[in-house]
Amino acid sequence: MYLRLLLSLVLVAVFGITALAQQTPGKTHLKVGDAAPEFNLRATDGKAYKLSDFKGKKNVVLAIYVLAFTGG
Amino acid sequence: MSVDSVPANREFAKQLGITFPILSDFKRTAVKDYGVFNEEQGFGNRATFLIDKEGIIRHIDEGNTAIDPTAIADACNVLQHKKATTP
Numbered sequence: 001m002y003l004r005l006l007l008s009l010v011l012v013a014v015f016g017i018t019a020l021a022q023q024t025p026g027k028t029h030l031k032v033g034d035a036a037p038e039f040n041l042r043a044t045d046g047k048a049y050k051l052s053d054f055k056g057k058k059n060v061v062l063a064i065y066v067l068a069f070t071g072g
Numbered sequence: 073m074s075v076d077s078v079p080a081n082r083e084f085a086k087q088l089g090i091t092f093p094i095l096s097d098f099k100r101t102a103v104k105d106y107g108v109f110n111e112e113q114g115f116g117n118r119a120t121f122l123i124d125k126e127g128i129i130r131h132i133d134e135g136n137t138a139i140d141p142t143a144i145a146d147a148c149n150v151l152q153h154k155k156a157t158t159p
Binding site: 027028029030031032033034035036037038039041042043044045046047049051052054055056057058059060061062063064065 | 078081082085093094095096097101102103105106107108116117118119120121122123124125126127128129130131132134138144148151152
């Protein structure tokens with residue numbers, strides 16, 4: 001909740017293929033201080049969002065979630 | 073962003089009452105670029121990246137650490153504070 005108050009924008013990525021009781025620990029090659037890779041993706045509101053759209057304007061939180069998605 | 077399709081995410085958002093947009097990474101390009109693609113299972117591992125206005129990564133939480141938003145919220149606070157003090 002307070003994330004929303006703190007941030008200009010919250011982008012949440014939902015990865016919910018199936019009910020996931022377990023997950024492999026993340027192992028990104030990226031480090032703090034690295035340039036964030038560009039992305040250009042469609043969202044649930046029908047719009048496309050690019051990371052570069054926010055350059056010089058807003059901080060971005062990119063949250064990748066693994067969730068139990070029922071598909072219902 | 074999501075490895076699920078836009079319609080699947082819409083349904084997911086509807087179920088949880090999420091009102092902000094969820095990105096769909098159906099082609100798995102972004103999860104690969106961010107190094108969180110789980111090839112064995114075909115989805116992205118849990119991770120949170122804080123990216124500043126200049127496109128630089130300022131904080132990373134991965135795996136179970138990313139479940140708790142405290143660290144990323146603190147990092148956001150720091151970033152906001154910097155913004156406030158830097159003209």
